[in-house]
Each structure stands twice: as C-alpha cells, then as structure tokens.
Amino acid sequence: MTQKQFPPINLDQAKALTTRWRTYYADLLRAYKNWNNKEQIDINVTPNDKDVFRGFTIPLHDLKKIVEAAENHNNKKKNKDNQIDAVRGYLAMDKPIDKDTPGLVHILLLPVAKRIDITHVSQDDENGTETQESAIYDFSAPCPDVCDTSSPLYSEPL
Template identity: 30%
Template sequence: MIKTNKISLKTAKKWAKEWRDDEASYNKYFECRAFTIPLNDLKEVIGEGAVAARAYLGVEKTKVEGENVFIEKLMFVGVDKNGKDMITLSKNDAEVLDPDGGDIYDATVPCPEVCDVDSPLNG
C-alpha cells in the first residue's frame, strides 16, 4: 500500500495560523528556501478530479529535547473548476474532514534539510 500524507483539518488550520501569526518575524530567523514535493502526492491531489492544486503555507511547532522547533509546511488541496478548494467537511463536525474525500495533504520536506546544495537557486 502506498503511504498517503493526508492531514486533518485541525492540523492544517493550526499550521496555517502559526504561519500567519509568526510569518513577519519567522523569516528573520529561519531559512526555508524551498520544498521537495513527491510526485505521487501531487497525483493524489489531482486524482480527486481537481483542475488545479492549491498550496497553503504553514509551520508545525514542536518540541525536541525541550526546545521549540519549527518545521515549514506546504499543504495541498485540490481546486475545482470554480476555483474552490475541494475540502469536504464531515456532516457531523465542521472542524473534521469527511473521510470519503476532500483531503488536505502534507507531502513536503523543507530545504534546508533536503536541498540541492549545487543548485543556483540555493545560493
């Protein structure tokens, strides 16, 4: 079975809010330059019948050995022919995605960590 990188609506909203709240000062201290995006994950987004994919910026705040660590995220959703995000909410809870479709994907690895050090864009 192929691993999917679906995340919950709650996680996506938290990461996006963290990015918006901290973005002005965040970029002064961190050096995210790019993201590596596995093609299989883009195919999943497009495979939902989307005409495009939309990427949202986010940041995951976690603790490693008692220290705050921030991991940049690029979250993907399908976009329909009307330009709307293809996010389907549960009928029972507006904060939860419907398990039958309309997913949000986190499939990215930020650079630095995974980078092409020889790329002219990474200088």
C-alpha cells in the same frame, strides 16, 4: 473564466525571486531569534544560512495522487458543475521545537474548483459505497533538510 497560465521562467528570474525570498525569510528568522524580553541578544542570520527555509521537495508519486483524486472527482456525474481545475498550496508550521527553533514548515496542497478549496473528495470503497476522504495533502519535506545544495536557486555564490 480562463485559468491564468504560468509558463516556465528563465534561470535569472528564478534566481532573483529565490534570492528575494531568502533575504525576506532571513530577516524574519533574525527577528524571531533575537526576540527576547529579558536580555538583549543579537543573532545574525543571512540569506545563505542553513536555517533559511527555501522550498519543498514534492515526490512525483504524491503529485500523481492529487491529480488522480481530482480526475476521479471530475469523472463523477454529480460533480459536472463543480470540476476541480487547480491546486492551491498553503504554508503551515508545526509548534516551535524550542525557544530558539521555529517549527517545521509544511506545504499543504488541496484541489480547487472554481476558486473554492475542496477539502474532501468522494471515494468508492470495495463494496461500491461512497465515502468522504480528505483531499488535503501534507508535503513536509522542506529545504534545507531535503535539498540540492548545489542548485543555483539554493544560495548565492559566496
């Protein structure tokens, strides 16, 4: 089966997609912040608010590590029928910080072979002994904390 290809998209498409996401997330955040059984409160959250989650900064070094783990896995003869051919991302979240602040959003990346998550990969230690190592990478540098606030994808001009 051929892996679906995802070519780059143009800036206008990217702006439309990120604007749609910010609007959706702002609606969720507004509902979260306004939910209270004891009192009626109304907190307005807009798509350009600083609390609206926008994306992740993933260091190139970390991307290289996941590619290296996949290549090491694929180079082992025992894995010839179970080649890693993709990476999957899962959104995750810490426990809420307090009643008004949701937890930090994470993106967890892990290798995929034939549409199946690979949670562990084999590594050889210095003695040549094979050990199992987690293949789940936690990239927890979310926007807006680590972001280019001048990016046209960050917010709509006011």
